[in-house]
Amino acid sequence: MKYKSQSIAMLYFIAAxxxxxxxxxxxxxxxxxxxxxxxxxxxxxxxxxxxxxTNLLIVWLxxxxxxxxxxxxxxxxxxxxxxxxxxxxMFWIFLVAGALTILGYLMVPYATLAEITMNDLLxxxxxxxxxxxxxxxxxxxxxxxxxxxxxxxxxxTGRKTVISLVLLTGIVGLAVFFLFSxxxxxxxxxxxxxxxxxxxxWVEGVWELIMASLLAYVLIKVTGVDREVIExxxxxxxxxxxxxxxxxxxxxFFWIGAPDYWQWLGSVFSAxxxxxxxxxxxxxxxVVSKRRRDHPNKAATLWALGxxxxxxxxxxxxxxxxxxxxxxFYTHGTQITAAHGHMAFYGAYVMVVLTIISYSMPxxxxxxxxxxxxxxxxxxxxxxxxxxxxxxxxxxxxxGILQVYLQRYSDAPMTFMATQEKIQIFYWLxxxxxxxxxIGLIIYLISFFVKGEEVKMVERHAAEAAS
Amino acid sequence: xxxxxxxxxDTDLPKLLPGDFAIWFFIFAELxxxxxxxxxxxxxxxxxxxxxxxxxxxxxxxxxAANTLLLxxxxxFAVRAIQAIHQDEIKSCSRWLYASLxxxxxxxxxxxxxxxxxxxxxxxxxxxxxxxxxxxLTLFHFLHVILGMIILFAITIKAQRGxxxxxxxxxxxxxxxxxxxxxxVWIILFPLVYIMH
Numbered sequence: 001m002k003y004k005s006q007s008i009a010m011l012y013f014i015a016a017x018x019x020x021x022x023x024x025x026x027x028x029x030x031x032x033x034x035x036x037x038x039x040x041x042x043x044x045x046x047x048x049x050x051x052x053x054t055n056l057l058i059v060w061l062x063x064x065x066x067x068x069x070x071x072x073x074x075x076x077x078x079x080x081x082x083x084x085x086x087x088x089x090m091f092w093i094f095l096v097a098g099a100l101t102i103l104g105y106l107m108v109p110y111a112t113l114a115e116i117t118m119n120d121l122l123x124x125x126x127x128x129x130x131x132x133x134x135x136x137x138x139x140x141x142x143x144x145x146x147x148x149x150x151x152x153x154x155x156x157t158g159r160k161t162v163i164s165l166v167l168l169t170g171i172v173g174l175a176v177f178f179l180f181s182x183x184x185x186x187x188x189x190x191x192x193x194x195x196x197x198x199x200x201x202w203v204e205g206v207w208e209l210i211m212a213s214l215l216a217y218v219l220i221k222v223t224g225v226d227r228e229v230i231e232x233x234x235x236x237x238x239x240x241x242x243x244x245x246x247x248x249x250x251x252x253f254f255w256i257g258a259p260d261y262w263q264w265l266g267s268v269f270s271a272x273x274x275x276x277x278x279x280x281x282x283x284x285x286x287v288v289s290k291r292r293r294d295h296p297n298k299a300a301t302l303w304a305l306g307x308x309x310x311x312x313x314x315x316x317x318x319x320x321x322x323x324x325x326x327x328x329f330y331t332h333g334t335q336i337t338a339a340h341g342h343m344a345f346y347g348a349y350v351m352v353v354l355t356i357i358s359y360s361m362p363x364x365x366x367x368x369x370x371x372x373x374x375x376x377x378x379x380x381x382x383x384x385x386x387x388x389x390x391x392x393x394x395x396x397x398x399x400g401i402l403q404v405y406l407q408r409y410s411d412a413p414m415t416f417m418a419t420q421e422k423i424q425i426f427y428w429l430x431x432x433x434x435x436x437x438x439i440g441l442i443i444y445l446i447s448f449f450v451k452g453e454e455v456k457m458v459e460r461h462a463a464e465a466a467s
Numbered sequence: 468x469x470x471x472x473x474x475x476x477d478t479d480l481p482k483l484l485p486g487d488f489a490i491w492f493f494i495f496a497e498l499x500x501x502x503x504x505x506x507x508x509x510x511x512x513x514x515x516x517x518x519x520x521x522x523x524x525x526x527x528x529x530x531x532a533a534n535t536l537l538l539x540x541x542x543x544f545a546v547r548a549i550q551a552i553h554q555d556e557i558k559s560c561s562r563w564l565y566a567s568l569x570x571x572x573x574x575x576x577x578x579x580x581x582x583x584x585x586x587x588x589x590x591x592x593x594x595x596x597x598x599x600x601x602x603x604l605t606l607f608h609f610l611h612v613i614l615g616m617i618i619l620f621a622i623t624i625k626a627q628r629g630x631x632x633x634x635x636x637x638x639x640x641x642x643x644x645x646x647x648x649x650x651x652v653w654i655i656l657f658p659l660v661y662i663m664h
Binding site: 233264271275 | 487489492493496499500503504507511592593596599600603
């Protein structure tokens with residue numbers, strides 16, 4: 001670690017991991033509620049557990065992105081963070097606001113929460129993923145603005161690299177698109193448009209910029225490959241991601257009351273969204289095979305490669321599976337969506353945050369890499385969580401295919417609840433895979449505390465690297 | 468623009484593709500995008516043959532043909548610019564590039580007339596499936612012409628300032644490769660949407 005202020009990232013990463021644990025616990029509860037409907041009812045109803053599961057995911061990923069930026073930007077800019085105190089202050093504000101919001105979800109009925117937080121003044125609550133009380137949303141905007149100011153000033157007054165500028169673009173986009181969550185028109189079609197402008201333009205737009213820049217940064221560090229080469233890849237990947245992602249928003253407009261040409265535009269452009277993810281996979285493997293050093297942090301390299309592969313599978317392949325309008329006509333809002341959602345979020349965003357945590361945590365703790373035993377634990381965690389997620393996705397896909405057939409495709413369509421009865425077996429299997437994921441996560445936590453001998457960096461000779 | 472390519476170790480092999488290797492990733496990705504769009508057009512046309520044939524006749528083929536000539540000429544001028552820089556003729560190189568840019572601008576102008584005509588007639592994306600394809604395919608290509616011209620313009624400025632020479636001209640080849648791609652797409656798009664009946 002070259003700059004003192006980089007260590008602020010540690011705070012953010014610890015909070016991120018803590019909330020990640022919460023998210024998974026609620027995931028396991030939810031999974032059980034699919035098969036035992038009244039499990040923990042009335043203490044934790046299904047709708048509340050789902051809200052906590054998805055909101056925790058978003059919040060901990062935001063913590064992860066912010067921590068990543070605070071670690072990466074000083075080093076890229078070759079200067080200390082512009083205002084370390086502001087980063088610390090924002091951390092506590094965000095953590096307290098996030099915790100209070102989650103507690104609000106759990107302690108009082110949602111309608112009461114809306115009343116207490118004076119949602120009437122500016123109604124923004126009640127929409128999937130954007131359930132946060134208006135006051136929390138205002139808090140998110142304040143934290144985001146302070147974060148952009150801090151990161152932006154550090155970048156603008158220091159060395160400007162492609163990686164930090166792509167990251168900054170992603171962060172600014174993230175903040176700007178979140179503003180649409182304050183617009184809550186009565187017209188349901190309009191409402192859906194603006195809702196997607198937040199949700200889609202985040203995960204299939206600007207977050208991809210953040211992801212690509214984080215991945216590029218870690219790959220430069222662990223492989224020692226020329227920045228020039230990596231930057232070119234980055235340009236191509238983000239150009240493709242934005243072109244396909246922005247017009248690809250149309251794949252959400254198929255059935256919301258938008259003009260029917262969106263079925264064509266949405267299908268064609270969203271069908272291209274796997275391309276940048278495929279390029280990212282090529283990029284990661286290409287760069288690692290051309291590495292000039294054997295970085296002792298093998299776990300970070302594994303996470304980086306894993307991110308590229310799983311993002312392509314989850315976001316790319318599983319997204320493509322149901323993106324074409326004639327297919328989506330049947331699969332819309334079924335377990336196919338849940339399958340895609342799980343693997344895409346894990347593969348693209350969870351894994352990229354865990355990649356940068358894996359790379360930076362040892363450095364912030366004064367080592368080049370975690371000791372060999374700790375890395376072994378971490379790699380076990382990687383495989384357990386990743387394979388569990390593959391199975392969660394496969395089981396949900398199975399559930400989805402059966403659901404589509406029974407409920408929508410067969411000659412004698414069944415009702416929703418009757419169909420749910422028929423696909424219980426898949427939900428049980430998914431719950432099993434979810435428990436394996438939780439075990440993987442526990443091993444991941446343990447890996448931070450495992451003691452052993454330190455491992456050192458081996459620089460490759462140029463001749464060896466070229467061969 | 469730097470000279471390094473993605474596969475540095477491949478520099479001793481004879482070069483298969485001119486320009487920076489990275490641009491070819493982009494070109495192939497772009498061609499794939501258009502290919503998928505053309506396939507979608509073909510499928511939609513098959514489903515609405517009579518309607519497509521009917522509305523196709525309302526398109527301005529003369530302007531389309533003129534635009535085809537303009538783009539092919541623009542590509543030819545780009546080739547002449549590369550030949551010039553191979554001979555170290557910097558002035559002539561930038562002149563050819565300007566000529567190429569002028570043809571591109573001519574394309575944009577004619578296309579704007581065509582759009583004006585269509586929009587004035589009240590045609591938009593929602594009019595029918597044929598017009599939806601006509602407008603979105605040509606508009607998407609229109610944006611690519613603009614991007615191609617921006618790239619070409621950046622190269623022209625650099626060429627004018629003596630940034631390229633007989634030994635160092637990867638940048639021009641890179642930009643010209645993209646420019647040819649824009650041309651190639653139109654050569655398929657024009658007969659497909661305007662003529663094939």
